[in-house]
Amino acid sequence: MIIWLASYPKSGNTLLRSMFSAYLFSKDGTFDFDLLKNIKNFPDFGVFKNLGLDTANENEVVKKYIYVQEQINKRDRNSIRLIKTHSALNDINGYPFTNLNNTLGAIYIVRDPRKVILSYANHGEISLEESLKRITQVGIIGGPKDPNNKSVIHVGSWASNYNSWKEFKKFNKYFLIKYEDLISNPEEVFIDVMKFIYKISNTKFKINKEKLKNVLKTTTFDYLKNLEKQKVFPEAIKSVDGKNITFFKYGKKNTGKDLPKYINSRLLETFECEMKELNYL
Template sequence: MFIWLASYPKSGNTLVRSMLASYFFSKDGVYDFSLTKNINQFPIIALFENLGIDIKNEKEVIANYIRVQQSINKKESTQFLKTHSYLFNIENNAFTDLNNSLGVIYIVRDPRNVVTSLANHNSSFIDQAAETLINDWRFIGNLNSFHQANRTTVYRGTWASNYKSWKSFKSQGKYLLIKYEDLINKKEEVLLKMLKFIYRLNKKFFGINKVKFKNVIDSTSFERMKMLENELGFDENVIDPTTGKKKTFFNLGKKNNWKKLIDPKIKEKIENAFKEEMKELGYL
């Protein structure tokens, strides 16, 4: 069964994935980039290709989301899957179902800070990134790309629809909301909360490995992750189209402060578009 690690892009999903991979898939809790390979991304077009699905036919791809999940689902053990998709239902084709999903950890971030990270990641201007947050609902994959993630079309929804869609797990008691800001400022508290949630979903007695817990906290600091990227590179880097070089993934960290980085008009545009959700989350 899958526990989804879901979020809009550039909202802290990589950090959550790194922390959980360190705790569950290492002996000592010390993070290195290879551990994240234990938590795959969904969708990835190769999974559909392997089942003989016509990947050039996007309607057929959408119709087979659950079939693909069934093919990789190990019901006797818990798997984590990262996704930036919203919890869609497109022409009666659902993104997932409760036969495959154990629950979701949803990571949300103030959209005024998402916009600057997204602009850097996409090599776009901040006003273009704001348009993406507000109006764009899918990333169209390029089947000729060498990077698996870039080959896959992802129906991420807008920032608001992505956030709201995954709340449907809440009524089942299978939903945990994590705010990026707490992930940064209350890291130990958030990790403990996630571990308790995971153990509860698995109906297992919760006991913490204190050594691993401390090592996870220490080894997934922004400074260490950035150091690892500089020394070893990072598989999820994207290429800057203007320079042809890989862009830094771990870019600003706490220095990403919308109050200093975005134009007041863009700030107002984002706040007007997402007023209801931002108030609900305490961002306004």
């Protein structure tokens, strides 16, 4: 069964996946970029193509979301599969993104939109104005012509993405992580989210302390930044000249406090309700 690692882009999904992949898929908890391949993306262009689906037809892809998830779960119905997504949990053209038959639970990572907008601009090499437009409007990313992501992803806006995944709260299958808490207290947050996974999978909670120690040591921003200098980060996007854009670039320097006043005002005006709910205001 699938446990979704869901988030709006640039919200900390990579950090959480790094921690999970190091803890679950390494012998000693030491992280390496190669481990990320154990946690797939959805929708994934390659998976849909391998199943013989018409990936050039967006409506056909959306129509087959549930079918593809059934094929993923079909391999072993009793196993847990962590899958990353930036999709909002909305019906698209009348077709659902997922259902309870294929989903065991959802872990949602949220980040202050004032930090998201800066990270989006820096890593996508776009202006703050363009970044503002993207996170405040319901939109999509990717597509067959996108060299960085061939899958069309219906991300929505920052707020609609966040609000949509709260649907799983009705079924006690929802766990919210604030990126800021993950940074300030990674051990406590990681243990809490592991407890959630054990709970919804009806298994007894246990933690390998030595392994967790190595996870925490090798998933800090400085460690990941140095690792990217030594190895190519497989999910780095390319600039217009074809070069990889550094992914682990700013870290804690991105405080979200240096935004132009008009952009900050627009964010507060658009996301005031959600930001207050999350204690960002």
